[in-house]
Amino acid sequence: MKLDSVxxxxxxxxLGERDAVAHIFSYDYGIMVGxxxxxxxxxxxxxxxxxVGSLSWNARLDSQLGAFHWEAEKNMAxxxxxxxxxxxxxxxxxxxxxxxxxxxxxxxxxxxxxILLIRNLGTTGALQSYINWEVVLLxxxxxxxxxxxxxxxxxxxxxxxxxxxxxxxxxxACAEPYINKxxxxxxxxxxxxxxxxxxxxxxxxxxxxxxxxxxxxx
Ligand SMILES: [Zn+2]
Numbered sequence: 001m002k003l004d005s006v007x008x009x010x011x012x013x014x015l016g017e018r019d020a021v022a023h024i025f026s027y028d029y030g031i032m033v034g035x036x037x038x039x040x041x042x043x044x045x046x047x048x049x050x051x052v053g054s055l056s057w058n059a060r061l062d063s064q065l066g067a068f069h070w071e072a073e074k075n076m077a078x079x080x081x082x083x084x085x086x087x088x089x090x091x092x093x094x095x096x097x098x099x100x101x102x103x104x105x106x107x108x109x110x111x112x113x114x115i116l117l118i119r120n121l122g123t124t125g126a127l128q129s130y131i132n133w134e135v136v137l138l139x140x141x142x143x144x145x146x147x148x149x150x151x152x153x154x155x156x157x158x159x160x161x162x163x164x165x166x167x168x169x170x171x172x173a174c175a176e177p178y179i180n181k182x183x184x185x186x187x188x189x190x191x192x193x194x195x196x197x198x199x200x201x202x203x204x205x206x207x208x209x210x211x212x213x214x215x216x217x218x
Pocket of ligand 1: 150
């Protein structure tokens, strides 16, 4: 069995002394896992997290771990290496993808958004781009936040709050009796973390440490 696509290298863990197990977020097949031979000892073209490239995955049986042939086209993350904040956000995004997306399921919208995110992390709008990306991630996982109208009365005015239960906007008047229980808009990292924790609970996984770290920092 052979699969070809393009993707983002999101995780790389040593396997023995020479090889590595790579997780690639691919355009066509979502998360793919496989061995990269010689990844730890390569002098030229060493695989690095944050690279975007083309891949070919091979296994004799579909159920096997398989092996990647990886051709990095660019390392968009290279410019982020000297930017700790941007790097922290990239790590968090990659860990969330790795923890929450099922293997071999296509998420093309999230893929495009992730490419866009890596590009934007080097800019002054990094944090807002990151929050927007998490909102897309939540939507793709079935937790769409709806800010179009009040979940109580339907108005489109004075939408200042968000319900932690439903993820829908609540107007100022409807929020009054629950003022200590609703979130103040706009959406920030605290708000998205609350919903990410629900997704993690449902999937029986822990919220990645890199994501918790972001909340402490911003
Ligand atoms: Zn209302």
